[in-house]
Amino acid sequence: MANSEAGLSSDAARALGDEYEVFLNFRGFDTRYGFTDFLYHSLVDAGVHVFRDEDKLHVGEVIGENLLRAINNSIIYIPIFSATYASSKWCLRELAHIRDNVSQSKGKKSILPIFFHVEPEDVKLKTPLYSDDLLEHEKKFPIEVKAWRKALTEVDEIKGWNVKKDQSQAMIVKLVVKRVLEKQELKQKLVPEHLVGLDDQVKHLTELLDVNHRNVRLIGIYGMGGIGKTTVAKVVFNELSSFFGECCSFLENVREKTSTNDGIVQLQEKLLSDIGDSGSANRVKNSDQGMKRIGKVLGTKKVLVVLDDLDNKDHIKKLIGNNSLHSRSRIIITTRNKTILQGQVCKGKIIPYEMIKMDDDLALELFCRHAFGKNFPSNDYYWLSKQIALKTGGLPLAVEVIGSLVNGKDKAFWEETLIKLREVPEEEIMEKLRISYDDLNEHQQKKFLDIACFFFNEKKTDAMYMWADCGFYPIRGIDVLTSRCLIKILDDDKFWMHDQLIDMGRQIVHQESPNDPSKQSRVWIAKEALEIIRTEERKNKVEALEIKGSLGIRTGFTKITNEEFEKFPNLRFLKLGLATFTGDFARCHSKLKWISLYSPSYWITDFRADNIYFNDLVVFKLDYNEFKDDSKAWDLIKVNHML
Numbered sequence: 001m002a003n004s005e006a007g008l009s010s011d012a013a014r015a016l017g018d019e020y021e022v023f024l025n026f027r028g029f030d031t032r033y034g035f036t037d038f039l040y041h042s043l044v045d046a047g048v049h050v051f052r053d054e055d056k057l058h059v060g061e062v063i064g065e066n067l068l069r070a071i072n073n074s075i076i077y078i079p080i081f082s083a084t085y086a087s088s089k090w091c092l093r094e095l096a097h098i099r100d101n102v103s104q105s106k107g108k109k110s111i112l113p114i115f116f117h118v119e120p121e122d123v124k125l126k127t128p129l130y131s132d133d134l135l136e137h138e139k140k141f142p143i144e145v146k147a148w149r150k151a152l153t154e155v156d157e158i159k160g161w162n163v164k165k166d167q168s169q170a171m172i173v174k175l176v177v178k179r180v181l182e183k184q185e186l187k188q189k190l191v192p193e194h195l196v197g198l199d200d201q202v203k204h205l206t207e208l209l210d211v212n213h214r215n216v217r218l219i220g221i222y223g224m225g226g227i228g229k230t231t232v233a234k235v236v237f238n239e240l241s242s243f244f245g246e247c248c249s250f251l252e253n254v255r256e257k258t259s260t261n262d263g264i265v266q267l268q269e270k271l272l273s274d275i276g277d278s279g280s281a282n283r284v285k286n287s288d289q290g291m292k293r294i295g296k297v298l299g300t301k302k303v304l305v306v307l308d309d310l311d312n313k314d315h316i317k318k319l320i321g322n323n324s325l326h327s328r329s330r331i332i333i334t335t336r337n338k339t340i341l342q343g344q345v346c347k348g349k350i351i352p353y354e355m356i357k358m359d360d361d362l363a364l365e366l367f368c369r370h371a372f373g374k375n376f377p378s379n380d381y382y383w384l385s386k387q388i389a390l391k392t393g394g395l396p397l398a399v400e401v402i403g404s405l406v407n408g409k410d411k412a413f414w415e416e417t418l419i420k421l422r423e424v425p426e427e428e429i430m431e432k433l434r435i436s437y438d439d440l441n442e443h444q445q446k447k448f449l450d451i452a453c454f455f456f457n458e459k460k461t462d463a464m465y466m467w468a469d470c471g472f473y474p475i476r477g478i479d480v481l482t483s484r485c486l487i488k489i490l491d492d493d494k495f496w497m498h499d500q501l502i503d504m505g506r507q508i509v510h511q512e513s514p515n516d517p518s519k520q521s522r523v524w525i526a527k528e529a530l531e532i533i534r535t536e537e538r539k540n541k542v543e544a545l546e547i548k549g550s551l552g553i554r555t556g557f558t559k560i561t562n563e564e565f566e567k568f569p570n571l572r573f574l575k576l577g578l579a580t581f582t583g584d585f586a587r588c589h590s591k592l593k594w595i596s597l598y599s600p601s602y603w604i605t606d607f608r609a610d611n612i613y614f615n616d617l618v619v620f621k622l623d624y625n626e627f628k629d630d631s632k633a634w635d636l637i638k639v640n641h642m643l
Contacts (some may be wrong), residue, residue, distance in 0.1 A: 022050045023074035025094045030082035035116055035163065039078075039372060040175050046177050071097050075109050076180055079155060081123050082116045086133035089141065092148040099151040103504070106361065107188060107238035112179060113160035114172070124156045125149065157302070158326075159247065179246070188241070189234035189250055190490055192400070194369040197362035198232055201355070208351060209330050211243045216324075216348055218331040220341035223355030225500040226397035226429050229334040232355065233306050236332065244304040244330075249274035251319065253499060255309045264318050265290055271319060275303055287318050295321025298329065306332045309499055313340040321345060330613050357394030364389040366396060368404030370485065384414045391421035391432075397498055399434045404485040405436045430504045436484055437508065442481050443472040446543075451487055452505025453522045454544060454573065456497040460489060464621045466593045469618045470572060526577075533564050544573035596621040 024041055026036045036052075043050045051070045071077075077098045078469040078574035085091050102109045115123065122129040130152065138145045163172050209217050221229045234250070239249045249271045268290030275297065298305075298321050307319055310333055320331055324347050333350065335341065341350045358366065367389040368377050388406070392398040402421070406414050417435065424431040437448060447467060455463050460478070467474035481487045488496040497505075506524075513519035517531040518539045526548040533547065534537060537547040545568065547560070560576070575596040595618070 009198070015143075019608070021048050021074070022076045022078060023071055023098070024050060024052045024078050024080065024325070025091060025098060026080040026244065027082050027085040027088050027091050030084055031080055031116060035169055035173075036080055038169065038467045039176060042173050042177050043180060047169060048177075048180055061410075067094075068097070072101060076183060077109070077111045078114060079111065079277045080114045080116050081118050083129070085117060085118075086130035086152075087136075089137055089144075092137070092151070093144070094625070095155065096147040097490065099154060100585060107241040110183065111155055111158055112176065112183075113155050113350060114163060114276065116163045117165055120156050123152055125152060140507070152199075157243075159301075161346060164427045182246075185226065188238050190488070190496075191231060191234050191238070191289065194400070195235070196366040196369070196396075197358050198228070201232050202235050202239070205332075205353060206239060209236070209240065209332075211240055214327050216327060216329050216331075216346070218333070218345060218348055218350045220333045220335065220338075220350040220352050221343060221355055222335050222338045222352060224395070224429070225336055225503070226395040226433075226498070227355045227357060228396045229355050230308050230499075231396070233308060233332050233334050237304065237306050240304055240330065243303060247275045247301050247303040249303070250306040250308065252308045254307055254315060254319070255311045256508075258312065258315055258500065264315065267319060269307065272297065273300060275305075277394075286552055291318045291321055294319065295323040297321075298325050299323050302326050302328045304330045304332075306334070308334050308540055310340060311337050313343075316340070316345050316415065322346065324348075352478060358396060358399070359384075359394065360390060363392060363394050367392070367403040370400050371407050373407075381411070381414070384411070384418060388414070388418050388421060388499060391418065391424075393429065393432070395429055397500055398429055399499075400485040401433055401436045404483060405439060407483075429500065430507060433501060433504050434508075436486065437504070440480065440484075443467075444477045447474065447477045448481055448486060448533070449509055449522060450544065450573070451481075451495050451497055451503050453501045453509060453524050454546060455495050455576070456487075456502055457494055460495055460524050461493065461495050462594070462621070463495075465618045466573065469593050483491075512541070533560060538567045538569065540566050540570055543570055545571060546575040547579040564641075594619040 024036060024040060026032070028036075032038075033324065040050055040052050051074060053165045079091075079095055079098070082168070098111065102111055102121060113123075118129065119127070121127055125131045125134065134145055134149060137148070150301065161172050161175060163169060205219065205221070208219055220299075221233060223229055230252070236424065237248070237250055251267050251271060254267065257267055264287045265284055268287065269284050269296060274292075284293065303326070305320060307316065310316065331346075334342065338352060338354075341352050343349075350584075364377075364386055365375050367385060368375055371385065372378065372381075388402060389399060392402055406417055420435050421432060424435075427459070437445065440448060450463065463480070464474045464478070467477070478487070482489060486497070490496050509520050509522050511519060517525070517528040518535060518537070519522050521541055522544040523529045523532060523542060524544075524546040527543060529547045532542070565571070565574075570591055572591050573594045574592060575594075
């Protein structure tokens with residue numbers, strides 16, 4: 001852009017050194033007082049911190065320090081390609097530097113190109129419009145022009161907006177502002193604070209995926225639970241996502257989510273929504289229709305998709321379709337089961353990549369980061385640290401959990417932990433993780449099991465209210481679970497738990513009574529839940545119950561009577577999927593704190609407010625699209641109460 005740091009606007013000058021959200025790269029001669037000015041002010045009005053320099057010529061032949069800092073500190077770059085853009089060596093210099101910033105940002109920065117009265121073919125240098133300008137530049141700047149050509153052709157691969165002469169510029173600006181605001185939420189995945197020993201694996205995987213290669217690449221990362229498959233997939237996803245614009249999707253916990261009737265459909269809807277096909281996402285009625293729609297969309301878009309924790313080969317086809325993928329698409333699969341990676345998928349083969357255990361030195365380093373907050377142990381704890389790290393079997397999850405367990409404890413506790421680890425067979429990771437669970441008090445264990453069975457990937461607020469009303473001291477308890485690396489709280493305030501820890505928590509519940517679910521504290525498996533509801537005896541042990549109903553038709557709707565629920569005197573959590581209850585509940589369930597219904601209003605005709613003693617309830621939820629606003633749910637209760 002033919003502008004200068006000497007002419008910086010006062011806002012830009014005051015903000016130099018701050019982290020910008022958007023940097024506008026444009027040819028002032030073409031768009032400064034029209035489209036670019038409109039876009040700039042629309043972004044600023046939306047609360048976005050935008051860098052735009054004023055209309056002065058650059059001094060010298062290199063990008064000045066202030067302008068360089070502005071580019072480096074920005075997060076989103078919007079190059080506006082116009083008719084005379086390529087005639088400006090400064091536009092091209094900025095673009096080359098932008099391209100370097102994005103490629104080195106590990107997915108944290110991105111480019112949103114706009115083609116203003118030009119075609120992508122022009123930017124791709126397939127027409128004389130830009131090609132002639134570069135030939136002219138080549139006479140004076142032959143080395144730089146190589147970088148400029150590379151930047152132009154790579155940016156052209158990113159999906160952007162075409163502004164035609166007969167098109168509403170206001171509408172395009174509105175779409176750009178919307179996209180920028182969306183990207184502030186971003187699809188970047190949260191990764192552990194302490195990453196040790198992943199550099200070589202990330203490098204190898206990014207080389208295998210090779211975003212510059214024109215063919216489709218499918219990679220299957222396999223290995224035992226807790227070895228770091230999901231973590232390395234998240235790091236790679238973050239590094240590569242900027243090459244795919246908005247066409248990125250990371251589907252987590254596929255194995256768990258596909259255990260329900262509607263799970264695969266929900267994942268299909270999320271994938272379609274993630275890659276910008278939200279209209280189709282809202283029209284998915286069943287998994288076969290979803291597979292066909294995904295196959296059609298993925299045949300026309302270059303995408304980056306991660307399918308995390310698969311255990312069923314059929315789900316690969318359901319989630320990425322059964323047709324050929326668009327060239328340069330990249331699919332990453334993580335699984336514990338190598339056999340699902342065999343054969344062809346989407347007319348291509350999956351390249352298997354095995355995750356191996358950490359070597360002893362790296363395991364010790366990771367352990368020390370969690371146990372001491374540094375890369376090495378204290379002298380008097382060196383031997384114990386090395387022995388405990390060895391006994392974790394080189395599994396990052398076990399290293400993190402055990403390291404966090406002994407953090408701040410005395411030597412006697414460390415020695416006892418080592419004895420317990422030595423008693424566990426080398427391959428039994430869950431038993432090693434169980435050591436940390438056993439050290440929790442009763443209330444902390446209850447919260448851990450609640451999250452493992454019901455609340456992982458759910459916002460924490462409602463659960464905290466319930467636990468507080470039950471006297472479980474949730475604030476301190478969640479702090480302990482977090483510090484022990486048993487759970488994490490994500491940026492959107494949702495609980496996150498490693499799938500291996502979810503499995504462990506559910507295994508603990510099953511072990512309470514392996515052959516009789518009615519004597520377990522928590523029941524969430526649909527068949528078991530319905531069976532114990534129908535049995536006659538009391539279920540004093542059951543504290544939390546989820547009953548999943550069938551989807552799609554009224555005949556799948558489940559009604560539960562108050563007589564059936566009277567057999568659950570200690571029930572505090574109740575979640576009904578496409579189900580409701582009938583009868584007078586006011587005389588039972590004094591301990592019930594949470595009721596959640598997944599039912600449309602026309603199925604809740606028997607639900608009456610005077611059926612329930614609401615003074616004891618802390619959480620009441622109607623989880624259906626028409627009740628996304630909780631106030632609407634309560635309005636329904638009030639209306640029924642007045643009938």
